[in-house]
Structures are given as C-alpha cells and as structure tokens.
Amino acid sequence: MGRPPCCDKVGVKKGPWTPEEDIILVSYIQEHGPGNWRSVPTNTGLLRCSKSCRLRWTNYLRPGIKRGNFTDHEEKMIIHLQALLGNRWAAIASYLPQRTDNDIKNYWNTHLKKKLKKLQTGLDGHDHHNHQDGNSHDQPISKGQWERRLQTDIHMAKQALCEALSIDKPNVISTTTVSHDLHLQDLKPSINIGNYNINDNPSTSTRPHHTSTYASNTENIAKLLENWMKNSPKVSAHQTNSDQTNADQTNSFNNNNNNDNDNKGGATATTRGRSMSTSSEGAHSATTTPDQAFDSLFSFNSSPSDVSQSMSVDENNANFIADQASCLFQDESKPNLEGQVPLSLLEKWLLDDAAPHAHEDLINISLENGAGLF
DNA sequence: AATACCTCCAACCGCCCTACC
C-alpha cells in the first residue's frame, strides 16, 4: 500500500524492448540466473525497471516458450480451466507449460471470449432459455443442482487434463528434457526471443507478426549475441563469451531456471516443487469427434461465479469443494523445466480417480443440460 | 490512395502476498 511504483524513476525506459536490450538481459541471466531482479538494471546498465526485466524474461526470453497459434486442444484446456478457475491465468498457464499467463490471457481476451460468445449466441438461437453469458440467472438453480454442476465441472476438467496428459507426451520433451543434454539448436522450435519472429513452424503463425523480426530463433540469438558483441562499442561486462558453446548456454539457462524457482520469494508456495509435462501441442484426442469436442467445450457451463449466484445452504460445502480445487490449483506453479516430471498434486488427484464411472451420471446431467446451462 | 476503424498483443500499472530485517 502506498508503495511507489518501481518505474516512477526518471530515466527509466518504457515501451518495446530493443534487440540490444534483450541481448543484454539474456546475457546477464545466462551468467547470473534469473532472480534478484532489483539488481538487474543496475548491473546491466539497462534503463529498465526490475519489473520490466522480469516480465520480459518470463514472458518472452525464457527458454521453452511457444508462440504462435494455439491448438484446438490448448483452446479446450484453456476454456475448461477458465471455467473452473476463472481468470487465474497463472494457474491455467501452469497446465500449458509452453505458454505464458500473459499469452493465455491475451488469447482468451482476443479470441476465446469472442468465440464462446459467438457459439453461445448460436445456441441461444435454438434455445431461448439460454443466456448469453452462460449463466442462467433467471432460472434459479435448485439447491444442490449447482453442486452437481460444480462436481461435473471438476470431473470434466479431470477428463480434459487426463487427455492432455496422456496423449502427447513426446512433445513434452521440449520443455522437460532440455535441461539435460539438448543443445540450444534443439530448442529451436520452442524458444523465442522477444519480437523476433521465432516461429519455425509456419502452421502456428497465421497472423503475421507485425513487429519486425529481429531474431527468429536461438541460432539467431546466438548470432545476435555474437554480432552485437563484435559491433557494440560498449560491451557489458556481463556479456557472454561468444565462444561459449550452445550447450553451455543451454545449461546456463536451465540452471538458471532452477535458480529462479529456488529464489522465488513471495509466491514460493505457489511455484515451488512443480514439474509438469502437459504439453498439449497437437494433443487432440484420437477418439474425440467434433461433436464430442463441442459437448466437451460446453459441458463446462458454470463458472465459479455462476455457482456463487445460487449459494445458500450448501454454501459451506461448496466453498469447501471450491477451496479444495482452488488450493490444489494454487499449489501449481510455473513448470519446472528440469527433466523430472512428478505428477503434481492436482494431476494425482485427477488421475488417481479410480472410479471414473461414478461420475458418469454427472457428466450425463451436464451434457443433457449443456445447452441450458450455458 | 487516403482515411477511419478494428484487432491484437507487448508492456505497463497497481494491488497483493511473502520473506526478511
């Protein structure tokens, strides 16, 4: 409270990052590891506030970030998780390890919201009982009904996550195994530097990046580093030796990531001890038909806010359930890029559900009422 | 071709939480 913004200082640069700034930041982090952001501007000479440096790193420079179009499966996961968690983008992002919360948030705001609205209005055309925002406020939900819905939602989230976790393990490699022995080039498809249009996969970039492509992949980054160090009149003392091997850089990155996790202060409780592999790239269920996908999409028809609309006698119980789910999700963190992939608490909770059939009736309820609930 | 409007997303802002002193 009342704390002055960290960027109030005169002389602090704002706006888009330049390649030079990125290089300086990356070099510094390679050497010192992420964390202690306060000291980054001082030590690097960057005219940026610490926050800006951290954001730039976590959202764009950090290895393992995938950019470009979201897959259908990623979309579905986001929709499901958003329905379950609300706008807790960091928690949602923890289940899409290659995506940043900012990315997911932007995608939700610019694409998914509209898409859902469109679909909902489409449904409204068929069912006048429905409401555009997915709530059915005019039709008070009977006591216990919302609870069933909540359970159904949770179950559907489980299903979605199970799908995501079980289908596309190989793609997990890019974020979970890089730390051990991959060379920097191996990270090419998944590493992005700032606005350098990095996407090597044309299929993931339909909308042209309007920002200039000042580096497109790690090779370019390495070249940039090299060229920059050759050309720059004043090379930071923290600049990485251009002869440093890619492997060294990779190790440095990953060690640093590790440090990052270890160094985290405030949110340590929510970021520590997580190693997750839920890459959903191309993870479409082989058995999912479009109709099923549609059903699945709309089976998440009650958001936490919907639930709150009808809270009454069972409120405590609902709060308990919600708290359980909430706590589980809160325990999730940004993916640890180390190779170990222990199941998170939530995944255990999801996957250890030994009696999936017990929820079938709930699913049926949800699907039957799907249009009406949305 | 020029202009206005729209879309998208990188970056910023402010609040909050936790650790540390």
Add this chain to the structure above:
DNA sequence: TGGTAGGGCGGTTGGAGGTAT
C-alpha cells in the same frame, strides 16, 4: 511485530499492423 523490499498476478492500455470504406 511492524515496516519494507522483492516478486507474482490480473487488469488495462497504447501503438502497430490489418481491414473496411
């Protein structure tokens, strides 16, 4: 125990590029 610093998170904004007129 209270104050402060560091960092995380979600909401919002500004500007560049795209599209419509």
